[in-house]
Amino acid sequence: MDEKKILLVEDDGAQSALLALELKRLGFRVETAREAPAACARVEKELFDAVVTDLRLGTGDGLTVLASVKSSQPETGVVVITGHGSIDNAVAAMKAGAFDYMTKPVEPEELALSLRKSIEHRDLVGEVRRLRAEVRERQGFAKIISASPAMERVLELVAKVASTDATVLVTGESGTGKELVARAIHENSPRRDGSFVAINCGALPEGLLESELFGHVKGSFTGADRNKRGLFEEASGGTLFLDEITETTPGLQVKLLRALQEGEIRRVGDNHPVKISARVVAASNRDLLKLVAEGKFRDDLYYRLKVFPIAIPPLRERPEDVPILAESFLKRARVRTGSSASRFSPAAIKAMGAYAWPGNVRELEHAVERSLIMASGPRVELADLPPEIAAVSAPTRRKKSRAA
Ligand SMILES: Nc1ncnc2c1ncn2[C@@H]1O[C@H](COP(=O)(O)OP(=O)(O)OP(=O)(O)O)[C@@H](O)[C@H]1O
Ligand SMILES: [Mg+2]
Known part of the structure; x- marks a missing residue:
């Protein structure tokens, strides 16, 4: 394992020397600073794997050091050390983004453990970000392959609508890429860090589908042994993909319409409305207009969904x-x-x-x-x-x- 570089900020020379020695013994490379301005100057120029700072310093304080780390190297974790009896300060430090705090006297082993945890945390956060970007690359725009003017037009529509919150209706024969387009809309929207939640409306009977979508409260039906959030809530801040939307019953269509119009839902067995902030993309491989004409799909829901239609041509x-x-x-x-x-x-x-x-x-x-x-x-x-x-x-x- 390579040596991790730590900045130790402590104004008491003796304590600083002792702690630095112990941390070196525990496998860290330790740099020291005595005052806030010097510490801030260093973190602006140099990258550290983690920072330890005393809260009370001769010149300036630990919160200043913390703020400087957060602004110049936000991924770096800061462990704050406080004198005893200053828990309020510790709370303030945590609120300001410290990774951990410790009260004096500090156990070197305990501090080392906390530093390692903060480094691990930083590495994991970085990895999640990398993986997200990779998945985005694989599932988003990058993955829609096309060379035809017809698909170019589809991609233009995707690009236009992605940045909005408009409800989108994607239509096209089976296998034309409706789900891929729905994902591309999500991945190119400001909601990309939220979840993309997909449900096939044709796969569940009405009652189950309703509780899946809207959630339920404990005791609302046999088997409902706890409160459960629905997919509309799961997709908060993200995108809810309602696949095979035509397979919903008229009763459920009314509820969907209400959810879309009012921006709120009611969990099964509960009268309290819950605000929702999911963006809805619906898809169908059937001729919706015909179903509407035959009375098999509610026209008001159809018009509500069709705010922004995207039709994918067959191959x-x-x-x-x-x-x-x-x-x-x-x-x-x-x-x-x-x-x-x-x-x-x-x-x-x-x-x-x-x-x-x-x-x-x-x-x-x-x-x-x-x-x-x-x-x-x-x-x-x-x-x-x-x-x-x-x-x-x-x-x-x-x-x-x-x-x-
Ligand atoms: N333009 C494209 N570029 C690359 N892959 C594509 C494209 N269009 C579709 N695919 C791939 O084809 C398969 C079918 O696409 P998708 O599941 O999005 O179709 P669909 O319209 O939702 O089908 P269904 O109506 O049967 O649910 C997927 O594996 C998808 O990745
Ligand atoms: Mg599909």
Whole structure:
């Protein structure tokens, strides 16, 4: 383990020397400062792994040192040392962002432990930030692959609406990338550090869905043995993705409409309204207008959701996207399967371009994965593609996808 560099700020020369000696013995590299101005000057120029400061100093005080660390190297933890009987000061220090406090006389082992904890904490915070950025890169915009004017327009809409709190309705056939678009909206919004909570409205019966979405209070129904927050509350400050919104019952649609209009919900079994601050993105692969006309979906909810509609065209209407998506799925699947095939034969590309892709991008993703398993050479050949796709290019072109 490399030596961690600590700044020890203490005006009493004897105490400082003693503590520095002990900390060195415990494996730290220790720099010292006697007064607040000197300490502040150092933390402005030099990075420390952690700082220990006495609260009472000859010139200035520990809170000044703390403030200086917080502004010039906010990740660095500060442990504050107080004389006994000054708990109020310790509380003030914690409020001002100290990592820990200790009262005199200080046990060197205890101080060392606290310093190590503060360094560990700093490292974890850094790691979470890095991982978040990585996930964002992988799931956000970066992951929406497109080369077609149609998808360019979709991406423009995503970019425009992301910064607002408007409710978005994403429509498109199954597998066109609705959830991906919903995530991109979240990841590019000011809410990106909040959670993205997704629920498939078609997967649960009405009662369960209601308590999932709105939460419930203890005793509101058999089995409700505790209070439970709903997803609207979980997604506070973030985004709630209501997938397959058309699969909700009329009763639930009324409640959703009320939640969207009033910005508040009621937990099941509770009359108190709870304010919500989740942004809602809904999705559907069905023809909503038709469902409204047939009376199967409430028109008021439809109009409320449709404030900002984004329609993702099916893959067959954006053929420019097929080769670039196929290439990217090939690259990704290669890593996973360890396959040696690194490209498609021209015949395979032609077949994929002519196929109608009823399952859209998801079907393409699976087809590529499968063909990579089938391929034995350096190329994915026509024969390695799923039969319904390979069959397309056999007869004359234009007669599309009869084999499907
Ligand atoms: N433009 C794209 N670039 C990269 N990957 C994509 C793109 N569009 C879709 N995908 C991938 O295709 C798969 C299906 O996408 P997604 O789940 O978002 O579709 P969906 O419209 O929600 O489908 P369903 O209606 O069946 O729920 C996912 O693995 C997604 O990552
Ligand atoms: Mg989906």
